[in-house]
Amino acid sequence: xxxKLITIGKTNGDWLIKGxxxxxxxxxxxxxxxxxxxxxxxxxxxxPIEKLKExxxxxxxxxxxxxxxxxxxxxxxxxxxSEDFSTFIEKKMVSxxxxxxxxxxxxxxxxxxxxxxxxxxxxxxxxxxxxxxxRLIFMEQLYRSFTILKNEKYHHK
Amino acid sequence: xxxKLITIGKTNGDWLIKGxxxxxxxxxxxxxxxxxxxxxxxxxxxxPIEKLKExxxxxxxxxxxxxxxxxxxxxxxxxxxSEDFSTFIEKKMVSxxxxxxxxxxxxxxxxxxxxxxxxxxxxxxxxxxxxxxxRLIFMEQLYRSFTILKNEKYHHK
Numbered sequence: 159x160x161x162k163l164i165t166i167g168k169t170n171g172d173w174l175i176k177g178x179x180x181x182x183x184x185x186x187x188x189x190x191x192x193x194x195x196x197x198x199x200x201x202x203x204x205x206p207i208e209k210l211k212e213x214x215x216x217x218x219x220x221x222x223x224x225x226x227x228x229x230x231x232x233x234x235x236x237x238x239x240s241e242d243f244s245t246f247i248e249k250k251m252v253s254x255x256x257x258x259x260x261x262x263x264x265x266x267x268x269x270x271x272x273x274x275x276x277x278x279x280x281x282x283x284x285x286x287x288x289x290x291x292x293r294l295i296f297m298e299q300l301y302r303s304f305t306i307l308k309n310e311k312y313h314h315k
Numbered sequence: 316x317x318x319k320l321i322t323i324g325k326t327n328g329d330w331l332i333k334g335x336x337x338x339x340x341x342x343x344x345x346x347x348x349x350x351x352x353x354x355x356x357x358x359x360x361x362x363p364i365e366k367l368k369e370x371x372x373x374x375x376x377x378x379x380x381x382x383x384x385x386x387x388x389x390x391x392x393x394x395x396x397s398e399d400f401s402t403f404i405e406k407k408m409v410s411x412x413x414x415x416x417x418x419x420x421x422x423x424x425x426x427x428x429x430x431x432x433x434x435x436x437x438x439x440x441x442x443x444x445x446x447x448x449x450r451l452i453f454m455e456q457l458y459r460s461f462t463i464l465k466n467e468k469y470h471h472k
Contacts, residue, residue, distance in 0.1 A: 237442075239442060243442065284394045284395060285394075286397040287455065287456075288455065291451075
């Protein structure tokens with residue numbers, strides 16, 4: 159199973175880039191993982207928010223295949239414990255999912271169209287995290303879920 | 316109101332130290348904030364987990380005053396949205412709380428004694444975050460809560 163995390167905009171700040179790189183490296187031991195940063199839409203400050211999200215969606219769609227299982231990270235999505243999230247990942251692997259795609263929106267979130275048409279929605283928390291930090295937080299959880307599936311020491315319950 | 320975040324063990328990794336520093340700096344514009352790292356207990360690998368947590372509690376107690384309002388970050392605590400967390404912080408300020416103390420445990424969490432005797436428990440998520448990354452995630456939320464209270468642009472809903 160190939161896993162992709164699609165994000166909007168360059169990662170800001172060298173410490174965040176380093177943190178993301180660390181979990182990206184750790185993930186390579188468990189799965190084929192790709193971290194995608196779609197460049198910010200030009201003149202985004204002058205575009206109405208809904209139009210901006212649509213333009214971002216057009217870019218996101220370039221990374222989706224017909225057989226992609228697309229999951230939006232959205233605060234209205236389902237919340238999982240880390241254990242349940244690892245079970246979720248396992249089920250996707252066992253059921254033969256080839257492309258598991260997670261999408262993090264830009265600063266204003268994901269377009270309504272994608273939210274209504276994706277395969278699933280998950281929330282990392284009731285709290286709103288910055289769309290920048292979500293990258294790091296999500297990748298740590300994805301890494302954690304693989305260590306849980308492999309019964310490794312990283313996760314303490 | 317003075318806010319403290321008490322954590323166990325040195326922060327690992329220069330990127331995480333930098334990220335924490337960034338939010339620590341941002342917080343100084345809004346409140347008196349202190350980030351406390353209690354050094355790891357010596358030989359912690361050879362101490363039974365419950366004994367280790369008790370030894371950590373002894374160190375934590377050195378930073379608590381009688382008038383401290385102590386909140387444990389614990390996965391069984393109450394979850395808040397970012398807006399509700401900012402309201403929670405505001406209520407603490409308005410009610411004249413002098414020392415608002417947040418405690419993050421070590422790798423194995425917080426001692427049962429403190430969990431049972433603290434003033435409140437909050438959870439950042441149903442997911443388990445590393446006790447290292449919780450520092451960063453919490454400080455971003457605390458910063459976010461002050462920007463919400465000040466009606467600043469950082470938080471988009």
